[in-house]
Amino acid sequence: MIPSRKFLEEAGKRVAPFVHKTLVLTSYFLNEKSGAQLFFKCENFQKMGAFKMRGAINAIQQLSDAQKKAGVVTHSSGNFGQALALAAKSLAVPAYIVMPQSAPSVKVEAVRGYGGLVTITASNLEAREKAADKIVQEKGAVLLHPSNDMEVILGQGTAAMELLEEIEDLDYILTPVGGGGLLAGTALAAHYFGKNTRVIGGEPLAMDDAYRALKSGKIEANEFGDTIADGLKTNLGDINFPIIKTLVTDIIRVEEDEIIAAMRLIWERMKIIIEPSSAVAFGALLKEKERFKNNKVGIILSGGNVDLSNLPF
Template sequence: MKDQTMYIPTFRDVLDAHERIRPYIHRTPVLTSTYLNGLTGAELFFKCESFQKAGAFKARGASNAVFGLTEEQAAKGVATHSSGNHGLSLSYAAGRRGIPCTVVMPRTAPQAKKDAVKGYGGRVVECEPSTSSREAVFAEVVAETGAEFVHPYNDPRVIAGQGTCSRELNEQVEGLDAVIAPIGGGGMISGTCLTLSNVAPNIKIYAAEPKQADDAARSFKAGHIIADDAPETVADGLKVPLKELTWHFVRNHVTDILTAEEDEIVDAMKTIWKRMKIVMEPSSAVPLATILRNPNVFKGKRVGVIITGGNVDLDKLPWMKG
């Protein structure tokens, strides 16, 4: 099998992915808020991947990987390690193709995401909440099953699938000056870079990251990957480090990586819930938090904001006490 991480996807791969996954995804809506425009001084266009199949943008990349497998590869199923959304999205896609899926998840991952993996027919194997433990347990799973590894983000099939989101956004909103999305491992940002550098190279691409898990921002400034093993942040989907393939896109196409504090992330999440009535997870609130923290960067601009997912544990919202 060729090493998937060695292949840098092209825009042709994004176009092929969009055709392949169209039956299995939603073309998600773009919503606006007069209140948030007034608050930020920018025109914000929210691409709501919280309304996507499986509740997150990762259904795009997962579906592209699963439905791109040969019959021989598919027969052994797929496996991944994930804090949640990629795992449940891969389970969703595998279920649609009728093949097995195993997901290695940190024991601290939200119960809602573990339940969703199982609900789509996937198997959960728990590990400790660190990158090193996750990779060690995953190696055991692959040895046991022989399943096809679909990396959460350092995989050209996944990046090409994620690139379909900004392709839709660019078709839905004319004249964007910038697009901002959360960054953890960098799959969504890489797909955004891949698409926009081809169809709208004038659009600036910003990544948003929690200050308490700011390895991508530090990597961006240092010019090489800096990886944290087990950062702590309310934005549970953004705890993983960049890898070689996503770093390629970040270093070549991202304008800047902006950060926000934990209380700013929670406040932004609460504001969107209250004002736009959109159920979103903390990771999805990081872009608005960074816009509010850096108003001069976005003032007077037309900005696409990617809301990446809505798989939140409703019994443990971050503003609840106790």
């Protein structure tokens, strides 16, 4: 269930030529405010604006030549759809992206701009899955899951690998947790390349399936609730959860107003744009300041794709 070190090393080599080695930024003010020494890994500066590019580029490269020719398909309405389209374009592979009617036209246009072949369906999950299945059958395309896929997980782990190459002795790395791909990949990276680096997930209280799963030992569902961190409205899966269960120290739950406050602090003080999902990891740190005091903490700022016409402040 836990891939060995060499799988990560190989993913690192596969991913590197196609992604930005993103900046690691620090902030004197936020160090003072938190009492910890913070290192922000800026995946908001990544190609297409989010870490998801890493998993997509790794997964596509692992397909056979016949599969690459047939293409890849996903039904993510968020960053993974854009990431898959751009990654596929970089590798000259067709990408079919199923998107719900409810998706903002700017996102549909972004996917098309990256060369993705868009299919619009009804907004419910069933319709989206059905449309994706149809493409799999008709085109022979490979369905890629945004987070519950080992090659995607390994790809996402390369952000933390880069971070640990630059800052070797981190005590903690914090990431947001939604579907669990980034958290699982980060946990693997810390396990093999950290020096006793613990990994903690930040999760919206309103969608706390990962928190409950870590307590119960089994995958949990999000029944109700909503969150501004719209990239995190998903569940852990059977491939990433065993990694998370084994290698992640804890999940810290963050309330909506804390997410917005953390986001605003980073915008105002670091002058960079992060999406609400990214702010959840920093919000988790602020929520449990005492725990991180005087520690060196890496925070993965997962992305920067926000709708500037619809900000929470």
